[in-house]
Amino acid sequence: MFTLGVDVGGTFTDLVAVNGAGTEVRTAKIPTVRDDPVKAILQGVKELRLDEEGVGRLVNGTTVATNALLERRGAVTGMLTTRGFRDTLEVGRGRRLAQGGMFDIRFRRPKPLIPRDRRFEVTERIRYNGDVAAPLSREDVARAAEELKRQNVEAVAVCFLHSYANPAHEETAAEILREVLGPGVFLSLSSQVNPQYREFERFSTAAVNGYVGPPIGSYLGSFQGKPIPGLSEDAVYIMGSAGGVMNIETARAFPVRTILSGPAGGVTVARAAGNELGIGNLITCDMGGTSADVALLPGNRPAFANETVLAGIPIRAAQMEINTVGAGAGSIIWTDVDGAFRVGPRSAGSSPGPACYGNGGKEPTITDANVVMNRIRDTAVLGGIIRVDAGRALQSFAAVQEKQGFASGLEAAEGAISILVARTIRAIREISLERGHDPRDFSLVAFGGAGPMHAAFIAEGIGIETVIVPNHPGNFSALGLVAANVRQDITATYLARSSSLDTDDLLDSLGGIGDEARERLIGQNALPETISVSYFLDMRCRGQAHEISVPLGEDRSAIGLPLIQTAFREAYGGRYGRPPEPEIEFEIITLRAIGEGQVQELPPEIWHPGPPVGSAAPDSRQTWFGGRWQETRVWDRTRLAADSVLEGPSLVEESGATTVIPPGWAGRVHPSGHILLRPKEVSPAGA
Secondary structure (H helix, E strand, O other), X not given: OEEEEEEEOOOEEEEEEEEOOOOOEEEEEXXXXXOOHHHHHHHHHHHOOHHHHOEEEEEEXXXXXXXXXXXXXXXXXXXXXXXXXXXXXXXXXXXXXXXXXXXXXXXXXXXOOOOHHHEEEEOOEEOOOOOEEEOOOHXXXXXXXXXXXXXXXXXXXXXXXXXXXXXXXXXXHHHHHHHHHOOOOEEEEHXXXXXXXXXXXXXXXXXXXXXXXXXXXXXXXXXXXXXXOOOOHHHEEEEOOOOOEEEHHHHHHOHHHHOOHHHHHHHHHHHHHHHHHOOOOEEEEEEOOOOEEEEEEHHXXXXXXOOEEEOOEEEOOOEEOEEEXXXXXXXXXXXXXXXXXXXXXXXXXXXXXXXXXXXXXXOOEHHHHHHHOOOOOOOOEEOOOEEOOHHHHHHHOHXXXXXXXXXXXXXXXXXXXXXXXXXXXXXXXXXXXXXXXXXXXXXXXXXXXXXXXXXXXXXXXXXXXXXXXXXXXXXXXXXXXXXXXXXXXXXXEEEEEHHHOOHHHHHHHHHHHHHHHXXXXXXXXXXXXXXXXXXXXXXXXXXXXXXXXXXXXXXXXXXXXXXXXXXXXXXXXXXXXXXXXOOOOEEEEEEEEEEEEOOOOOOHHHHOOOOOOOOOOOEEEEEEEOOEEEXXXXXXXXXXXXXXXXXXXXXXXXXXXXXXXXXXXXEEEOOOOOEEEEEOOOOOOOO
């Protein structure tokens, strides 16, 4: 039986299958079927011959929740809230929650996901300490439920004041809603989705959870009854935004945790590659057909955020800090109304796809640009079924060439690549330079179908000296899904000051959420001996408005006031440049327990290729670099032995991706099979 990792992207669906012993890896890349993503998965199962040997476990990275939110195609959602708080979603905190919004005179606040006529107030009130100030009016809930039923809602978010301290009223309201609306309506309780104080962020997260719940439920339901041999529903897992996987039951209940499901797999497995190479600081660049996702890993540790803003809507859920830009292989090259040369964010997707696919696409894309420059050869087969047509690719540049005044389609293609590189560099600057990190101190891990093709140019533009092209780069994120741990994040509000901290009570509370994380992991089939639980406190100096996350490690018995004070000062100094003064009192706001465990043990070498097949002698062809045709070596990656040196200009072709080594660069095959690229002036042999 095989474990199957599936990364459903906007253009291609990447699949990686690993057998139970971890000794065999099979990969496939299938054009995504947007209206029925499972159709592409089933096609990949057949291509990988898994219909003969069976799939014992499937791990899926999906953009269903992200797309539903970005494109406003979520469920018809209603809301119940405490009397007087009907407009919390619209009032917010008065901030412009959009990039550049503070200074954009054309800024418009996005409409709330739940319109006012579907938001209902009920009589009830819980105090901050959990005491009941006013009992819940069951009659108010029943009347609101009848009106929501009349409006044919598909989901309801229940958001009561201070429900994090006492969820009883929300749970009672949920019982009444189920009686009136039936089991088919998705319920999102803020006390379960995000049991933390600050009502606006909690209400907003619960609303998002309800809004994307039915689309995710429909997607997960599509696995039922599908002919995937040997696969049961309890063996299907979804990648979460924080880099761990969850079972279908958890994903159905908390779909908001899948908002960044797709990009997280690649970051997870990039850490393993970095550890194997002994490289500590990494920047990952996952460039597919639709977008490029970049992440910073100082000390080979990804940064996490407990809150983000997506499409102007705050979401409070643990997730990796990943910066996304609409720049990928399928990004459309165009001229705007002011005559400026543009690349993306629109993408040709898989249908009709780039012009070179011959499926009806007319506008040029980055894939067409690489075909025109012969970095992707004419008649090459992509995704197993798409045959490249260089003539169509060149023809698609005619309009852009004329409008921009380029002498040829080749110049237009090279100019478009430069714009793509510049946009990706800007995204990297945002996560590095703008946060106090010099990108020159990092190595770039390039993967995705288009990442290795543009990585050297990106690195050169920002001063990075080492590019890592891992094994199976075109399917790297899917490989990360196979290797990812099951993860559970448990939070609890806990308001306390250092001057009056009861450490025994704090340890009891941490133990409670730690035990809950462990129990949930076992319920998701994690192997008990592999489970670990790490503890964190969200803390701040007294008088501050916002807190930072402070790691306390895995040994709960060692946690006491001295450790908490030291950890807080270190975390605070790392965030703000200097630690707080010793006499300043601190406050604890939230407790966190993060549990991880393995469902199956796989050897760390699962991504390694087998021994080289046949001779390593390269072919050659003319490729466009720097405004002229140059003789370029073309290598088959499956035939490259360890320590092979690849002088630029060279192309390394393999299933799912092509690595471009431009003039002035060289590559070396590491014994692990990963390829390291460096400028020749840094290391002539690419060592």
